[in-house]
Amino acid sequence: MTSALPEADLAVVLAELRGMLLSREGATEAVAHLARVARDLVGPAAGAGVSVFEPGEGRITTASTDELVEAADALQYDLDEGPCLATWTTGAAHRLEDTGSDRRWPELAAALARLGVGSMLSVPLNLPDRTVGTLKVYATTAGAFSAHDEAVLTELAAAAATLLGAGQGPEAPRGLTDGALEALADRRTVDVATGVVMERHRLAEDDARRRLLTDARDTGRPLVEHARRLVTDVGRRS
Structure with a gap:
């Protein structure tokens, strides 16, 4: 069977991931690099993410x-x-082809469309006995991802899952847990900031989250940093 991802490219990516897992940064930097690689390898992707389930x-x-x-x-x-959770549950790839017409997840599709997402593709990070996470790419247009794109992403995910699941080096398991806990704290900060925007501007949750994202972009700050500043400012005033 012909590989969708050139063997030389895959070897380079895996070598980079292995080096990160053995370094002080550990799995936290490795999964961030994996997201960037996925975005760059899958042509239509506007962005990518990695979810690991602890x-x-x-x-x-x-x-x-x-x-x-x-x-x-x-x-x-x-x-x-949505596709990410469906992939985790089934251990198989899932797509959302068109946020403007999807009927499987209509509430999610409508919310994603308002964010500017047209389609997405999610593939599993599978080990022989379990699914440890998902790798997903997003596009701004509908029907953006081809069968070849899915094959490339699937091969990348399969190889990366082996490294991440094996926990290369003594720092990897601790690094993954630390990164996951930090991500959870960041998400809670964004949730609190969303609540502040809802109250301040009398907006529904989806509208408030979009407002928060837009404000972060306008200020040139990452979403989490902008949310943290907003929450801190409210705390000082109270």
Whole structure:
């Protein structure tokens, strides 16, 4: 069977991931790099994310290439539906072909469309006995991802899952847990800031999250940093 991903390219990516897992940064930097590689390898992708599922910690997005992916992932977790969660449950790839017409997850599709997402593709990070996470890409247009794109992403995910699941080096398991906990804290900060925007501007949750994302972009700050500043400012005034 012909590989969709050139062997030389895959070897380079795996060598980079292995080196990160053995370094002080550990798995936290490795999954961030994996997200960037996925975005760059899959042509139509506007952004990518990696979710790793920690026993006892719930679903946690540990890396994303930009604020749009952060917001899109958060919507799936908040609504408890979508390709990412379906992939985790089934251990198989799932797509959302067109956010303007999808009938499987209509509430999610409508919310993603308002964020500017047209389609998405999610593939599993599978080990022989379990699914440890998902790798997903987002596009701004409908029907953006081809069968070849799915094959490339699937091969990348399969190889990366082996490294991440094996926990290369003594720092890797601790690094992954630390990164997951940090991501969970960041998400809670964004949730609190969303509540502040809802109250301040009398907006529904989806509208408030979009307002928060837009304000972050306008100020040139990452979403989490902007949310943290907003929450801190409210705390000082109270």
